[in-house]
Amino acid sequence: MSSCQKSAWLVVVFVAAFAGLALGGTGTAPGAVTNTTNPRPAETSEPPAKSAGRMITLSDFGAEDLAYLAIPATPPTLAIVLVPDAFGLDAFTKAEADRLAAMGYLVAAVDIYNGKQMTDPGDLENLVANLNAETVMKTVGAGIRFFHESPKFRVDHVVAMGWGTGAAYVFQAARENKTLDGAITFYGPIETRDHTIGKFAAPLCAVYPANDPVTTHDNVLAFQQRMKDAGNDCAAWFIAANSGWSHPKSRTYNPTEDKEAWKVALPFLIRIGAEPVKPVHDSILDKAKDKIESIFQ
Numbered sequence: 371m372s373s374c375q376k377s378a379w380l381v382v383v384f385v386a387a388f389a390g391l392a393l394g395g396t397g398t399a400p401g402a403v404t405n406t407t408n409p410r411p412a413e414t415s416e417p418p419a420k421s422a423g424r425m426i427t428l429s430d431f432g433a434e435d436l437a438y439l440a441i442p443a444t445p446p447t448l449a450i451v452l453v454p455d456a457f458g459l460d461a462f463t464k465a466e467a468d469r470l471a472a473m474g475y476l477v478a479a480v481d482i483y484n485g486k487q488m489t490d491p492g493d494l495e496n497l498v499a500n501l502n503a504e505t506v507m508k509t510v511g512a513g514i515r516f517f518h519e520s521p522k523f524r525v526d527h528v529v530a531m532g533w534g535t536g537a538a539y540v541f542q543a544a545r546e547n548k549t550l551d552g553a554i555t556f557y558g559p560i561e562t563r564d565h566t567i568g569k570f571a572a573p574l575c576a577v578y579p580a581n582d583p584v585t586t587h588d589n590v591l592a593f594q595q596r597m598k599d600a601g602n603d604c605a606a607w608f609i610a611a612n613s614g615w616s617h618p619k620s621r622t623y624n625p626t627e628d629k630e631a632w633k634v635a636l637p638f639l640i641r642i643g644a645e646p647v648k649p650v651h652d653s654i655l656d657k658a659k660d661k662i663e664s665i666f667q
Contacts, residue, residue: 423468428480431519433505433512438464438479439523440471448527448551448643451513452479453506453536456498457619459483475639476525480513482506482536498535506539511547518549526647527551529639530572532558533616544572552642554635557613560585560593567596573603575638577631579615580608607634 423440438459450470454463459481467477483497484505510530517528529552532540537558544553550572557579561567574597578585590606597604611627614620 423464423471426478428509428512428516431512431515433509435484435509435512436481437513437516438467438481440464440467440477440479442471442474442476444474446474446476446525448529448639449476449478449517449523449525450639451510451517451528451530452477453510453530453532453540454479454482455532455534455536455614455617456494457617458486458497460619462617462619476517476523478513478516480509482509482539484509501535503539507542510539510543514543514547514550527643527645529554529642531635532556534558534613541574541576544574545570547571549648551645551648552638554638556616556631556635557582557585560590561596562589562593567600567602569600570597570602570604573638573642575605575607575635577607577609577634579613580610582613605638607631
């Protein structure tokens, strides 16, 4: 951000706060490397700066959907598009957005259900089953575009992050969206099909449960190797918990291991934020390479 952008940022935060928009571990599995110098905000010695949050529409950026925008108190260098798990854009997801904003990140948590609210836990399976992948990817893409094109909230680096159901769409964005700078998935998918993985558009930091019938230890390690063989920037980690460890509504909620997962994610955010800015436009050669790669995927 330029000095003019930083001055404008302080005005944006002040107006948001004035308008009343502020919202009022151990046990890691073998193979999971933790970083104790990057705790979550609740573990820091000083209270984090207060963020401001509000609902916005993404209609100007390619999707008729809502998102919760959490605004940090200081000018950000990186923005995060949060894609929620099956529970949707709930209090937990908004709280995570606020938590990240308190660390200095600009965050948009997108609504994958297009305004539909889950009132009965029994509806969860139906809501997930009725998700339209193309529509959700359009919403995720709109969130990424928002941070690249919004006059007030444009930043140089954008990372997508998701849990479970949302992680599947983040995984796809990492594969396809060349304006994305990085992707983080918590208990997300792996590519198990026996064909060429191809080049991903963005680095991937993937955190998996240590004991899962689908994303087994061997499958994850094989996937990571295939990603590296394809020239992709991919790091896979294991957490000693079951899928769903982050969400308090999940039967497998594990706050201790959730902290371990964040010790992997936070250094990745710092790393991406420090990297050179991607060029805005692809060259003709890049577009030709993408076309050729798509034929063989």
